[in-house]
Amino acid sequence: MSKHFDPSLAETITSVRFFDAEGIRPAAEAFRNFVRELSGLRTAVSHNISSRDPMRDSSGAVLASEVFGFQEDEDARWWQSPQLALSSPLTGACRVEVEPFWCNAQGYHTRIPNPLLDSLDLSEFRTRALTAAALVVPIHLPFGQIGAASFLSADPAQDDLSHAFANFSDALAIIARVFVHSYFAVTAQPRRDIAGAALTKREVECLRWAAAGKTNEEIGLILGLQRTTVRFHIRAASRKLDAVNRDQTLFKAAQLGYLGMIR
Structure with a gap:
């Protein structure tokens, strides 16, 4: 990660916003690059935590593997686990929280205390979350749909993301929400x-x-x-x-x- 990286947030917002299916792939690449340059973290993003259908570009390629790089092993292919939305402590928290948070096996960490998070099950965190820690941006969309962007360390053993949360969560939240909102608008069936x-x-x-x-x-x-x-x-x-x-x-x-x- 470059310590001297000083992105223009306005320019980045423009680069991750798109208006048709052809814009999905370049926007996803811009999103990935922004996160990597800013924080050094990996990006896992879903437009709908309750859907088995992963985010795809205009050709049908799965963004998680083709753009965001989750293809090294079966555990990394998180979008292929249909039970994840039901069992993961990350998606569970997105149902009761709207602001960015980070979490590990020891608990959820938010800027504003949320007692609803206290009752969530964190047992076997690594197995159920498929990561030792994550910085998560819940994205609440129209019609009750919930998206989420999770930002993970490249080091599988890293279980403390307090520094990234303190320094980058606001910028990551803005960019993640623009990207997922765009995807929702472009791909959602008329309702x-x-x-x-x-x-x-x-x-x-x-x-x-x-x-x-x-x-x-x-x-x-x-x-x-x-x-x-x-x-x-x-x-x-x-x-x-x-x-x-x-x-x-x-x-x-x-x-x-x-x-x-x-x-």
Whole structure:
């Protein structure tokens, strides 16, 4: 890493922002180079921590291997592990944190304390995170989608990223968010159905009580509805939000601000 590297953040932002699929590869290379020059760290980035489909360039090449260099061994091919989003302490933290953090087996380190992180499981950290330590930027996108950029030491044994976090996390967060936002905008399928979704007052009421842990029967008693009517309203909300189950419906409703609308 060059100690005299003084990047122009504005120029770098321009280099990692793109407007069509052809711009993905050069933007990814600019992103990789910026991170390497600034901090000496490696970059692992995902536009959707819940998706099995990795980020790709316009030709279909996987960015993780072709640009970011994760191809030395099976452990390094993190995007090929479908259980990672469920088991990794990195992706778990991205669901409850919005600002950059770094973590290792000893805990999560943030600038502003977040008690939600305290309850997360850090056992077998190296095995589950596929790294000894990571500096992570959560990237919360429209419709409840969560992306993440993880920055890792080139030394597999390095488990302290406090220096990188203190000195580079703000710049890394800006660049990571611009890159992932661009990828989301270029590759996402049109979702006018969700963007224009308008939940009814009754749907929101049912979802709010469901989020509080109530069953359909209990919600029916509270609202004076039949259990089948409650189920109808929750399923209608699921269709509008393109959710596959009750949990995802509640998550998307919360992300879109519906659960705080009715008191």
